[in-house]
Amino acid sequence: MSENLLEVQGLKKWFPVETGFVEKLLTRQKSYVRAVDGVDFTIRRGEVLGLVGESGSGKTTTGRVILRLIEPTAGQVLFDGIDLLRLPGEELRRLRQRMQIIFQDPFASLNPRMKVGDAIGHGLVIHNIAKGQQKRDRVCQVMEQVGLVPAPVLYEKFPHQLSGGQRQRVVIARALATLPDLVVADEPIAMADVSVRAMLLELMLELKEKLELTYLFITHDLATAKYICNRIAIMYLGRIVEIGPLWDVYSNPRHPYTQALLAAVPVPDPRARRIHPMPKGEIPNPINPPAGCRFHPRCPQAQDMCAEAEPHLVEVAPGHLVACHR
């Protein structure tokens, strides 16, 4: 059994840009949104890797491509040594019970006409793990694990009858029902109220220990990532610009983008008001990403070479890699 549960290499997802009929006739060249454009990382068993970036950085697409919810353009994904991208449909389906996803919006990802118990147990039925009373027992067990009690009562409720925090627990329970190894959590607490976020984070950590889970934790919130992640990968325009043990990256960020990102987070302490100047502008269009280093047009430390050659990830400290020419 390899130490890594997940190995991702050279992963790319380019979405073709739809153009009008006339444009199609006039231009030969097809253009693509390069949502994920060459991403490498591994996740060890039992680890939480944070994938952090602003909107448009490709973090959500990365999470979905890994589970083959969308097909990648290129690259390799090894899940427990199995090449996911070459797996035929039937085998992929069987493997899916070991890889689950938690979506951001519990309202949009729950069927409003399905009782929450049935929603949680849906995976058990699809994968022929349990049905009837057996399914009900298993669902109640998971519901208790995520704090949805009394489970037999809540089993019969519909999503709109639950509070926001409870709905998020349903989504977590649904992901855990099939006893997965890997959980991709895509902004799992972003919709929750401030005062219930800490509770959900605590729950996710507790479940990870108890059920020996491995998480890919996708978020834009660096302060939250601190609580749950062992390592962190910073994405910018479809690429990882820095990756390493969480506190190494937070206390000693090497990439100018990571530095800006960390400095931009508002700190709940008026004494710690920010002095770090912000880079100009916003994430550019991923259809034609800047040549060379993708961050160079906004980088306060850019040099001539940054516009020419694309930097690759280089190890600067044990396990801490940075893609920057400096």
Next chain:
Amino acid sequence: METLLTIRDLQVQFDTRVGLVQAVDHVDLDVYRGEVLGLVGESGCGKSTLGFSVLRLIRPPGQIVGGTIYFDDLDLLAQTEPEMNRLRGKRIAMIFQDPMTSLNPLQRIDDHFIETIRTHEPMVSKEEARQRAQEMFGHLGIAPERLHDYPHQLSGGMRQRVMIGLALILNSDLVIADEPTTSLDVIVEAQILDLMRDLQRIYGVTMMLITHNMGIVAEMADRIAVMYAGRIAEVAPAQALFDDPKHPYTRGLLRSIPNIKLKDQSLEIMPGSPPHLIDRRPWCRFAPRCAHVMPACQQVNPPLVRVGPGRQVACLLYE
């Protein structure tokens, strides 16, 4: 300190199918001239409703049912609709969360500015108005040629810059900013906060900054008012609130939010979730989640009492 806005005993109700929702429940609040007042609370606590009430933008089924709002000696709730229209945008301006829905998609950016200026100052010529818009663009950090763009051609950050420009172009006395950076990414958010702080100083405008983010009020506000379930829980100078929060809700909230600067910070978990706002009996609405709850908390609305210089708390622990 001179008070610019005085809110007393304000009550706003929403008549819904499930009953009367007390969105703003007997709120007292002062905003001083030249300050940035941070109004924080979780979703549904009534902070946005309070902000909208000041501009009298509450639409049915919502209604202001009691209390007073004085703005610079003007009784806002006694103004006629035309009088309010003259105040809105001119003396009290608003920055909304989502700039895309508050800009006209069919109107170029410069026309937004020209219309705003000429509505309130009909004597100003189009050319003069355009000139002023161009000057404002210098402050906003947007290239002047973007004035001819339509809203969809601008990025989210630039659209919010335009909104800020529109709020300040008439030299308003008071700007109400409702979650102005919530839809933005963290670096753009920081850019916008920098811009708001700079312009607030340049124009000397008074600002009411409504947000759910404790980090943002820490960054921006001179004073902070914390709202919970339709009521003000606590008012304090910014530093004092973070150093020594008085209300159990504020304390719990501050201990449950992550601070990126602290390596070993354990998060405290606040049990329960905010209550429904239908219950009208007098009681402290935080009581079910409070570690210091006493029998009296179930029987009275804790009044907002003074507990130190510039500090007020609505909690029976301080009676």
